[in-house]
Amino acid sequence: xxxxxxxxxxxxxxxxxxxxxxxxxxxxxxxxxxxxxxxxxxxxxxxxxxxxxxxxxxxxxxxxxxxxxxxxxxxxxxxxxxxxxxxxxxxxxxxxxxxxxxxxxxxxxxxxxxxxxxxxxxxxxxxxxxxxxxxxxxxxxxxxxxxxxxxxxxxxxxxxxxxxxxxxxxxxxxxxxxxxxxxxxxxxxxxxxxxxxxxxxxxxxxxxxxxxxxxxxxxxxxxxxxxxxxxxxxxxxxxxxxxxxxxxxxxxxxxxxxxxxxxxxxxxxxxxxxxxxxxxxxxxxxxxxxxxxxxxxxxxxxxxxxxxxxxxxxxxxxxxxxxxxxxxxxxxxxxxxxxxxxxxxxxxxxxxxxxxxxxxxxxxxxxxxxxxxxxxxxxxxxxxxxxxxxxxxxxxxxxxxxxxxxxxxxxxxxxxxxxxxxxxxxxxxxxxxxxxxxxxxxxxxxxxxxxxxxxxxxxxxxxxxxxxxxxxxxxxxxxxxxxxxxxxxxxxxxxxxxxxxxxxxxxxxxxxxxxxxxxxxxxxxxxxxxxxxxxxxxxxxxxxxxxxxxxxxxxxxxxxxxxxxxxxxxxxxxxxxxxxxxxxxxxxxxxxxxxxxxxxxxxxxxxxxxxxxxxxxxxxxxxxxxxxxxxxxxxxxxxxxxxxxxxxxxxxxxxxxxxx
Amino acid sequence: xxxxxxxxxxxxxxxxxxxxxxxxxxxxxxxxxxxxxxxxxxxxxxxxxxxxxxxxxxxxxxxxxxxxxxxxxxxxxxxxxxxxxxxxxxxxxxxxxxxxxxxxxxxxxxxxxxxxxxxxxxxxxxxxxxxxxxxxxxxxx
Amino acid sequence: xxxxxxxxxxxxxxxxxxxxxxxxxxxxxxxxxxxxxxxxxxxxxxxxxxxxxxxxxxxxxxx
Numbered sequence: 057x058x059x060x061x062x063x064x065x066x067x068x069x070x071x072x073x074x075x076x077x078x079x080x081x082x083x084x085x086x087x088x089x090x091x092x093x094x095x096x097x098x099x100x101x102x103x104x105x106x107x108x109x110x111x112x113x114x115x116x117x118x119x120x121x122x123x124x125x126x127x128x129x130x131x132x133x134x135x136x137x138x139x140x141x142x143x144x145x146x147x148x149x150x151x152x153x154x155x156x157x158x159x160x161x162x163x164x165x166x167x168x169x170x171x172x173x174x175x176x177x178x179x180x181x182x183x184x185x186x187x188x189x190x191x192x193x194x195x196x197x198x199x200x201x202x203x204x205x206x207x208x209x210x211x212x213x214x215x216x217x218x219x220x221x222x223x224x225x226x227x228x229x230x231x232x233x234x235x236x237x238x239x240x241x242x243x244x245x246x247x248x249x250x251x252x253x254x255x256x257x258x259x260x261x262x263x264x265x266x267x268x269x270x271x272x273x274x275x276x277x278x279x280x281x282x283x284x285x286x287x288x289x290x291x292x293x294x295x296x297x298x299x300x301x302x303x304x305x306x307x308x309x310x311x312x313x314x315x316x317x318x319x320x321x322x323x324x325x326x327x328x329x330x331x332x333x334x335x336x337x338x339x340x341x342x343x344x345x346x347x348x349x350x351x352x353x354x355x356x357x358x359x360x361x362x363x364x365x366x367x368x369x370x371x372x373x374x375x376x377x378x379x380x381x382x383x384x385x386x387x388x389x390x391x392x393x394x395x396x397x398x399x400x401x402x403x404x405x406x407x408x409x410x411x412x413x414x415x416x417x418x419x420x421x422x423x424x425x426x427x428x429x430x431x432x433x434x435x436x437x438x439x440x441x442x443x444x445x446x447x448x449x450x451x452x453x454x455x456x457x458x459x460x461x462x463x464x465x466x467x468x469x470x471x472x473x474x475x476x477x478x479x480x481x482x483x484x485x486x487x488x489x490x491x492x493x494x495x496x497x498x499x500x501x502x503x504x505x506x507x508x509x510x511x512x513x514x515x516x517x518x519x520x521x522x523x524x525x526x527x528x529x530x531x532x533x534x535x536x537x538x539x540x541x542x543x544x545x546x547x548x549x550x551x552x553x554x555x556x557x558x559x560x561x562x563x564x565x566x567x568x569x570x571x572x573x574x575x576x577x578x579x580x581x582x583x584x585x586x587x588x589x590x591x592x593x594x595x596x597x598x599x600x601x602x603x604x605x606x607x608x609x610x611x612x613x614x615x616x617x618x619x620x621x622x623x624x625x626x627x628x629x630x631x632x633x634x635x636x637x638x639x640x641x642x643x644x645x646x647x648x649x650x651x652x653x654x655x656x657x658x659x660x661x662x663x664x665x666x667x668x669x670x671x672x673x674x675x676x677x678x679x680x681x682x683x684x685x686x687x688x689x690x691x692x693x694x695x696x697x698x699x700x701x702x703x704x705x706x707x708x709x710x711x712x713x714x715x716x
Numbered sequence: 717x718x719x720x721x722x723x724x725x726x727x728x729x730x731x732x733x734x735x736x737x738x739x740x741x742x743x744x745x746x747x748x749x750x751x752x753x754x755x756x757x758x759x760x761x762x763x764x765x766x767x768x769x770x771x772x773x774x775x776x777x778x779x780x781x782x783x784x785x786x787x788x789x790x791x792x793x794x795x796x797x798x799x800x801x802x803x804x805x806x807x808x809x810x811x812x813x814x815x816x817x818x819x820x821x822x823x824x825x826x827x828x829x830x831x832x833x834x835x836x837x838x839x840x841x842x843x844x845x846x847x848x849x850x851x852x853x854x855x856x857x
Numbered sequence: 858x859x860x861x862x863x864x865x866x867x868x869x870x871x872x873x874x875x876x877x878x879x880x881x882x883x884x885x886x887x888x889x890x891x892x893x894x895x896x897x898x899x900x901x902x903x904x905x906x907x908x909x910x911x912x913x914x915x916x917x918x919x920x
Contacts, residue, residue, distance in 0.1 A: 249787020
């Protein structure tokens, strides 16, 4: 539209200045110009013709900025030429469409008034008159179509669908510019629909005036109506205001003082410089003080965290932040946390309460964050207060020692190191877990209550891409024995089907504690187990080779009738009742020499064997002493799921000994 | 003559291996905890996706995924959620195809499994749902 | 079709193996019918198509 105006002004100026009044009375005048250029504007093949009271001006190619128009044309069938006035009431201006035009030039006051009416309810009115210094130009837009701005916008922006612009743009001869524009019912969308706005209302006020070596400008932008979805953020107009003041010269657009007022969230101070030639931000700063975390999380952060464990949090506290950017990217980030809390709202997997401190990050200097956490929760277990002295140097982060109290013990993290790259992140740490009572831990995790204390050492945990690897052996002390996990790998941990691979061995577990814990009946003795090639998918075993057997050495070995029955029940219904009918039901306790069970799980089937092979079966419990009992299994193959069902029934006490 | 005989023997071998193989592969293994977990997650999500299939906002693509094909059918405030549903569904579908291939010890079958599913999702879609034809255009069942 | 393919492919592979006398991986054909059956079973579950009415009620003819 602006270009159209300029073309017109230029043509009219030519008409006014080149054609003397006397000549106007002549019947036929033709004027030709090969090329006419102005600031950011050019016209080629200009031809003006006046014949029999009709004026026609044609421009072969008109250019303004990046835009080009062919065959621009101004027609005025009846040009009124009077002593003090030149007027055309029903002219037409041809750009991309035919626009009705009327103009009036008052020669005495030297005031030019042009009205363009591209649509019945749309008027662009130009008023050009002498001012204090040079000529003043005012453009009044009434019902302007916002779509007309599309040709001036970069092509990768969403397409403008609707919108009405009202307001005024003025230019004074002294070089001052002012604009007051209002957009109503604006709509835009891209093809994917992921960047779209509807019923958008924006008010813009702009002022600029020349100063010593640049243009000084001020802009106020208020978003007062409608809604916008800009993947992944959805915002509703709440009178968000952006005010900017700065300078503009040939090379740089500078914001000296800027502010974004976000009602309900807070204020952000802004400043920066944009290199117009290189088309890039050379420097920027943003600062926000005491922003309420809940508002920030709900309206801005939440959409970015969809699908992560932070997708649905209850938050509290305040945060202040300052960010600085240079030509090389992020230069510094300063974050000040004031009693920030967050909690996994629905599943209660984790929570941190009253987190306070400062994080002074620099791109090219070593700094230390000082953060104090008052408490928290991990899988519904209470976490005590701890400090987080994180060392930072660019994208390298390390932590010498972190002690997180958990239940009545603590988790010690040592030598944590993280590197964050362009596309990948890597971290590792070692440490130990100590002094946590198994009673409390198992109760909190909803497991059968176990006794003793948990002590585990984590030699080295490495996280690469989405897998977690434990180098060396993970040791856990439980049931008065030791459990050791080797070659532990967790793949796709946060995916839909997490996989775990490991080799596990257990030594000297107290069978009495174990059997009591899982209500399996009474067994005294010691147990060793080796599970090689263990593979869990979605935390359920799909493959392993397990060998469980009584430990070597001297210790009391007894097994109760209930336990024998339960073992037999694992062989399927019917097996247990044979004991009921035998003389064995008169005894409560039996001696045994050794017991064992092997299972090789593959494709849902467990291939079983025992401590010894027999003609048609295998020995699960080999008796010794008086009374003694030997349990023999005959089924070598069992469906894993069925076996799990049987174990569940047995441990839930559904198979009760029926003593007759 | 010699070559002919060689071929004859080999042919027999081929048929034998085929027969034994067909026996072993009569069914694909789909009863694993991994597949069950993905399937459960997709089944839960289907309650939310079904109305979007019916309204034509979301369609079934020719490569075994789903796609937001008509964003204007979804009001702006819901668009982020619908976009999230589509992304989550495609993530699950990719995991499903991969897990089936893995459960059968044939990771290289993932592409073939995806193609098979793509066809079956479309074949079994409800009347009124949109799907992508082999040429990539949208069509309505 | 698949049978034909295999009949030709395997002798070729074996010949190649005889010539190269190296390690050869034989491509096992993709069991299309079994895969379709598996896909249908999963689709039944996900879309709740078996037993009772289908989850999304088909819309009355509105074109």
